[in-house]
Amino acid sequence: MVAFDVPDVEYTRYSNRQLAAIPLAVLALALAVLAGWYIMTGAPVTPGIAFTGGSEIQIVTDDSQAAIEDAFPTEPESVRAVRGEGSYIVTFQSTDTDAIRQSADQAGYEVESVQGTSATFGSRTQQLGLLGLGVAFVGMALLVFAMFRTFVPSIAVVLSAFSDIVIPLALMNVFGIKLSLGTVAALLMLIGYSVDSDILLNNHILRRRGDFYESTYRAMRTGVTMTLTSLSAMAVMAIVATYFDIPLLPEIGTVLVFGLTADLMNTYLMNVSLLRWYKYEGVAR
Numbered sequence: 001m002v003a004f005d006v007p008d009v010e011y012t013r014y015s016n017r018q019l020a021a022i023p024l025a026v027l028a029l030a031l032a033v034l035a036g037w038y039i040m041t042g043a044p045v046t047p048g049i050a051f052t053g054g055s056e057i058q059i060v061t062d063d064s065q066a067a068i069e070d071a072f073p074t075e076p077e078s079v080r081a082v083r084g085e086g087s088y089i090v091t092f093q094s095t096d097t098d099a100i101r102q103s104a105d106q107a108g109y110e111v112e113s114v115q116g117t118s119a120t121f122g123s124r125t126q127q128l129g130l131l132g133l134g135v136a137f138v139g140m141a142l143l144v145f146a147m148f149r150t151f152v153p154s155i156a157v158v159l160s161a162f163s164d165i166v167i168p169l170a171l172m173n174v175f176g177i178k179l180s181l182g183t184v185a186a187l188l189m190l191i192g193y194s195v196d197s198d199i200l201l202n203n204h205i206l207r208r209r210g211d212f213y214e215s216t217y218r219a220m221r222t223g224v225t226m227t228l229t230s231l232s233a234m235a236v237m238a239i240v241a242t243y244f245d246i247p248l249l250p251e252i253g254t255v256l257v258f259g260l261t262a263d264l265m266n267t268y269l270m271n272v273s274l275l276r277w278y279k280y281e282g283v284a285r
Contacts, residue, residue: 011272016277022265026163027163029170033173045173045179047178047179048179051126052093053095053118054092054095055092055096055115056092058089060109074103076090097116132188133187136188140191152274152278153202153278156270159274163266164190164259168255168262182249185252186253190255190259196226200223201223204219212280220268224264228264234256234257238253
């Protein structure tokens, strides 16, 4: 694992409210974005064709993307070039794959593949994806409460994990990333990443000997190194996958970068503030 020089943060200079203010403000802003998006579109995050239903066709042509868009009577959702293959992947909200293929044939395009997802199947997939995300989060919360058996340390982990999911969801709207099977998988991975770093911090502070700040710094040396290593790997994956036009991986990598960045903030500001309050001012006095 790559070693990072983690600075010794002077937590004593800041009150618990000051430490928690930034992550809570970012969380509130993210919730406002999701609420506003729901009011405008009817969904907190824009779903992709895997959830709404739609069609995808891969064609070979020398035409420009603008010419491809004009070749179909139904406006495409997206036109993406496949690097090195001279082909394009065109997606539609329409599920009429026969009409889409016919339009491609009439335009003189070589059709490599056509696939569609019905609206009913997409809706069921969306329900299953969200159900899986909800079950994973609830299961994580129950496991955390079973491990620590005290409210404040447990709620610190759960709140941090919740924020680590909400912030990337809001940023997905800002950057135009749709909810897909890939991004749901990224959100599930974020639950694991978040719980890992938060439990590491809680264990060092609550279950090991030593001063609060010494324990926090020991946890940071390991936790920040782990998170920054994962964040760097995900950023490289997103960049490389974008360059080579590999499906799903750019969105997965980008969402993980969003979430891991949020996790650094939530773990070492909000979680630390809650644990310090618990040790010095709360029921642990």
